[in-house]
Amino acid sequence: MTRRDVRRALKRTGLYAAALGFMLFAGFPFYWMLITAFKQNRDLYVGASDLSHVPWIFNDPPTLEHVRLLFGQTDFPRWVLNTLVVVVAVVAITVAVAVPAGYSLARLAGRWGERMGMGIFFTYLIPPTLLFVPFSRLISLLGLQNSLGSLILIYPTMTIPFCTWLVMGFLRSVPWEIEEQAMIDGYSRLAVILKVAPRLIVPGILTVVVFTFTLVMQEFVYALTFISSVEKMTVSLGVPIALVRGDVYHWGALMAAALFTSIPLAVVYNLFIDRFIQGFTMGAVKG
Amino acid sequence: MMRRRTLADREDVLAGAMLAPALGYVILLVGVPFVLAIVLSFSNATAGSLRFGWAGLRNYAAILADPIFLRALRNSAVVTVGSQVLVVILATAAAQVFRATFHGKRLARFVLLLPWAVPVSLAAIAWTWIFDSTFSVINWTLKAAGLLHGWLYWLGEPALALVAIIIVQAWRILPFATVIVLAGLSSIPQEIVEAAIVDGAGFWRRLFQVELPLLLPVVAVAVLFGVVYTATDLGVVYILTGGGPANTTHVLPTLAFQRGILGADLGQGAAIAVFLLPFLVVVAVTMLRLARRAEVGAR
Numbered sequence: 002m003t004r005r006d007v008r009r010a011l012k013r014t015g016l017y018a019a020a021l022g023f024m025l026f027a028g029f030p031f032y033w034m035l036i037t038a039f040k041q042n043r044d045l046y047v048g049a050s051d052l053s054h055v056p057w058i059f060n061d062p063p064t065l066e067h068v069r070l071l072f073g074q075t076d077f078p079r080w081v082l083n084t085l086v087v088v089v090a091v092v093a094i095t096v097a098v099a100v101p102a103g104y105s106l107a108r109l110a111g112r113w114g115e116r117m118g119m120g121i122f123f124t125y126l127i128p129p130t131l132l133f134v135p136f137s138r139l140i141s142l143l144g145l146q147n148s149l150g151s152l153i154l155i156y157p158t159m160t161i162p163f164c165t166w167l168v169m170g171f172l173r174s175v176p177w178e179i180e181e182q183a184m185i186d187g188y189s190r191l192a193v194i195l196k197v198a199p200r201l202i203v204p205g206i207l208t209v210v211v212f213t214f215t216l217v218m219q220e221f222v223y224a225l226t227f228i229s230s231v232e233k234m235t236v237s238l239g240v241p242i243a244l245v246r247g248d249v250y251h252w253g254a255l256m257a258a259a260l261f262t263s264i265p266l267a268v269v270y271n272l273f274i275d276r277f278i279q280g281f282t283m284g285a286v287k288g
Numbered sequence: 289m290m291r292r293r294t295l296a297d298r299e300d301v302l303a304g305a306m307l308a309p310a311l312g313y314v315i316l317l318v319g320v321p322f323v324l325a326i327v328l329s330f331s332n333a334t335a336g337s338l339r340f341g342w343a344g345l346r347n348y349a350a351i352l353a354d355p356i357f358l359r360a361l362r363n364s365a366v367v368t369v370g371s372q373v374l375v376v377i378l379a380t381a382a383a384q385v386f387r388a389t390f391h392g393k394r395l396a397r398f399v400l401l402l403p404w405a406v407p408v409s410l411a412a413i414a415w416t417w418i419f420d421s422t423f424s425v426i427n428w429t430l431k432a433a434g435l436l437h438g439w440l441y442w443l444g445e446p447a448l449a450l451v452a453i454i455i456v457q458a459w460r461i462l463p464f465a466t467v468i469v470l471a472g473l474s475s476i477p478q479e480i481v482e483a484a485i486v487d488g489a490g491f492w493r494r495l496f497q498v499e500l501p502l503l504l505p506v507v508a509v510a511v512l513f514g515v516v517y518t519a520t521d522l523g524v525v526y527i528l529t530g531g532g533p534a535n536t537t538h539v540l541p542t543l544a545f546q547r548g549i550l551g552a553d554l555g556q557g558a559a560i561a562v563f564l565l566p567f568l569v570v571v572a573v574t575m576l577r578l579a580r581r582a583e584v585g586a587r
């Protein structure tokens with residue numbers, strides 16, 4: 002082997018080692034959810050000072066006992082249902098509000114469209130932790146405390162700004178000629194919007210749906226502030242708050258819940274990540 | 289073109305009509321509460337009654353004299369800066385790895401992105417289990433490797449708990465930052481890199497003198513979002529330590545929640561949350577500047 006070959010081999014080894022290191026750091030909690038969710042209790046609860054018991058592997062055969070507990074004896078199925086109700090409602094509101102707004106800014110508003118779009122986008126940066134105090138008051142004034150309605154009303158404040166921006170950016174990449182041609186063919190501007198534009202925006206709408214879905218699945222602060230009874234909780238609130246019975250943590254069931262919630266989100270994210278990134282980087286990355 | 293122009297052709301009318309619902313939503317449910325958040329911080333509002341009176345600067349005077357608040361303010365700064373420094377270093381390194389081609393890259397990418405997809409609260413509960421005082425796998429592994437002789441009470445000691453919080457925040461933001469830096473790397477014109485290679489620049493020189501300066505705007509975007517996500521996050525600290533032990537690990541959002549919602553002192557809760565504003569103003573101003581620069585560059 003020449004010196005160059007050695008250097009090359011070293012470089013490849015370093016690359017794989019680094020990739021493995023990053024995978025370990027990022028993926029470790031998920032491995033830990035997986036192994037905890039299926040371990041028997043006597044395998045799970047062995048103090049970490051006992052060096053003869055290796056916690057990284059199944060020392061006893063895997064069990065479905067925690068999964069059965071989660072689906073049979075906790076409110077987890079109820080929380081999944083609540084989350085789906087909120088997801089559907091918030092998706093409907095967001096699409097109905099953000100898609101026309103994005104279209105308006107990209108196609109109709111002319112020069113001030115960009116400024117306006119950025120203004121709306123900036124409201125996305127105002128965090129729930131700044132607004133939850135006034136919201137707690139507004140929600141009780143509206144009589145919505147401890148109801149899914151409170152979440153359905155408030156979540157669009159987070160999805161609409163980002164999704165308007167996404168749709169606007171998306172439409173920039175769709176050629177204007179198709180709509181222009183329809184107008185030359187005698188369609189009114191409104192008819193173009195109602196009949197031609199929807200077909201062009203479909204991929205943009207899909208991104209909006211996915212973003213809204215993931216955001217609703219992940220939201221914790223507002224749910225914690227507005228929802229107090231266990232049967233009204235969403236998954237992201239119920240699992241860490243209400244799956245703990247008294248002082249007893251059922252770690253097997255907890256990790257099973259975390260795992261089953263993470264998997265669908267991870268798959269969806271992987272498919273749409275590039276679209277989201279375009280939204281975040283604004284003008285800083287071209288192409 | 290023979291048709292008469294009607295209302296259905298007036299672009300300004302259509303633009304207004306289609307934008308109105310979004311604007312209405314944002315103004316009523318972000319703008320108004322935002323103003324209300326600031327007004328409440330000067331009031332003696334409590335959760336029980338609907339009326340409140342002017343309290344002037346009393347809430348601010350109270351929290352500025354409160355060691356728990358000052359500690360939370362410091363913790364917020366420490367956690368935000370600490371995690372973002374870690375994220376920038378790791379994300380730059382990870383981007384270098386993931387721009388290369390290697391076997392299993394798709395799988396590696398999928399795993400790297402996992403922390404971003406999982407809900408914060410569920411990730412935090414998983415980390416709580418990992419940092420458990422009796423069953424911590426980290427302690428076992430360190431002990432088995434002969435690196436640890438005593439015991440680490442990860443969430444039981446203030447300094448160690450802050451380290452744990454920084455680790456979790458960095459873990460959570462890293463995928464996002466890496467993907468953004470990768471997007472930036474791929475947008476660097478290939479000619480520039482090739483010219484540097486022709487001129488004899490090695491890997492490190494290329495990285496530090498050619499690529500990193502060009503990446504700066506993109507890294508800035510990653511850091512800005514990272515700052516917003518970390519400084520304003522409630523879930524990680526709330527679940528990991530609940531602000532304990534003895535209120536030593538509170539950050540601004542958890543303390544605002546404890547005082548404003550649990551303690552029903554809306555005025556003080558709002559005043560604590562207002563201290564998040566400086567973080568956000570810095571972020572917003574920098575974003576605007578970057579956007580303007582990109583606009584100028586595009587012309």
